[in-house]
Amino acid sequence: MTSPVLLVLVGPSGVGKGTVVRRLREKHPQIVLSVSATTRAPRVGEVDAVHYHFISPQRFDALVTEGGMLEWAQVFGLDKYGTPRQPVLDALAEGHPVILEIDLEGARQVRGTMPDALFVFLAPPSPEELERRLVERGTEAPEAIARRLATARTEMASMGEFDAVVTNVDVEQAASELARLMGLE
Structure with a gap:
């Protein structure tokens, strides 16, 4: 049996990352979608540990200092967002493939910390279609x-x-292609 895959998925806003990942997880429910951490307050309807891990700036900074983030960034000089390392490692150790749906800079950071991950860019058919x-x-x-x-x-x-x-x-085609790349189909 092969080791579970960490898929780092990047693509421009509007390309359909969320939709493709939802379809992929419907077909392969063993896949874990990493939940990011943030220092911002929850918005109406957001649930801790489902939409984000809502943590204090102090706890976030401690995780960064301890090496507890695979990647992180401060957005618009305000709130911090990042991917906690331990839940990803735990899911992989339990045999689950994991998806990180992150931005380009985050993917570059993950390449430095987990170079064996599978890095995939989800592209639009054309710039016009993206618009x-x-x-x-x-x-x-x-x-x-x-x-x-x-x-x-x-x-x-x-x-x-x-x-x-x-x-x-x-x-459907994009989700199947991701599953194939992850060794699930």
């Missing part, structure tokens, strides 16, 4: 969409850093 998806979500102003598209260009320029690129033309 269409962001607009159709209807959740952001045009200025925010423009910022996300600028970030997406930077992210897509990094695709060569990844072990594989999966293009999300179809959710």
